[in-house]
Amino acid sequence: MSALAVDAAALASVAELAPAIRAAIASHFVRRARSELRVGIAFAAMAERLAARRAPEVVIDALARSADEEPRHASMCVQLATIYGGAPVALPSDLEAPLPSFGEDDPELEDALLVAGMCCVNETIATAWIGAGLEVATAPLAVAALRAHLADEIGHAQVGWAYLASDHVSDATRRALADRLHAADKALSALDR
Numbered sequence: 001m002s003a004l005a006v007d008a009a010a011l012a013s014v015a016e017l018a019p020a021i022r023a024a025i026a027s028h029f030v031r032r033a034r035s036e037l038r039v040g041i042a043f044a045a046m047a048e049r050l051a052a053r054r055a056p057e058v059v060i061d062a063l064a065r066s067a068d069e070e071p072r073h074a075s076m077c078v079q080l081a082t083i084y085g086g087a088p089v090a091l092p093s094d095l096e097a098p099l100p101s102f103g104e105d106d107p108e109l110e111d112a113l114l115v116a117g118m119c120c121v122n123e124t125i126a127t128a129w130i131g132a133g134l135e136v137a138t139a140p141l142a143v144a145a146l147r148a149h150l151a152d153e154i155g156h157a158q159v160g161w162a163y164l165a166s167d168h169v170s171d172a173t174r175r176a177l178a179d180r181l182h183a184a185d186k187a188l189s190a191l192d193r
């Protein structure tokens with residue numbers, strides 16, 4: 001995704017907003033830029049880890065591509081923060097994103113949990129979230145940003161499903177993953193009550 005094209009109509013729709021709204025949107029995009037960068041760092045680490053465990057090359061390549069796409073999302077967020085805030089914003093360079101550990105003894109299950117969480121859950125939810133935004137967005141910049149982001153996020157979710165469906169993951173690991181996800185879902189449902 002390259003930088004967003006900004007025309008006079010897009011700038012006019014930003015100028016119509018009250019200063020407090022513009023400032024709130026700008027700080028939202030600063031936060032988003034940081035989280036996009038963190039996800040990119042995590043994808044790069046996942047690509048390295050799965051390559052060391054000889055995961056399918058198509059999955060490693062897709063993760064490496066995803067790692068390159070997230071910083072581009074961050075740049076787009078910085079561009080939006082700059083436009084809405086009316087002052088230059090810099091990309092943060094001090095971020096870290098250590099991969100989580102799930103406390104499993106089996107490295108294959110650890111990898112499956114990591115990929116399920118990062119790609120299948122997070123990125124699939126992201127596609128639904130962005131899709132819902134697109135249904136209501138009318139500002140030209142918002143529509144352009146959401147469209148550009150959605151295309152990449154669909155790919156980031158697909159890489160997770162592709163990994164879990166690959167021969168690299170055994171049926172026993174898939175069953176164990178399903179058990180863990182079911183338990184997590186039960187625990188989250190209990191919190192809602």
Ligand SMILES: [Fe+2]
Nearest residue numbers: 036070073153
């Ligand atoms: Fe992203």
Ligand SMILES: [Fe+2]
Nearest residue numbers: 123152153156
């Ligand atoms: Fe993503």
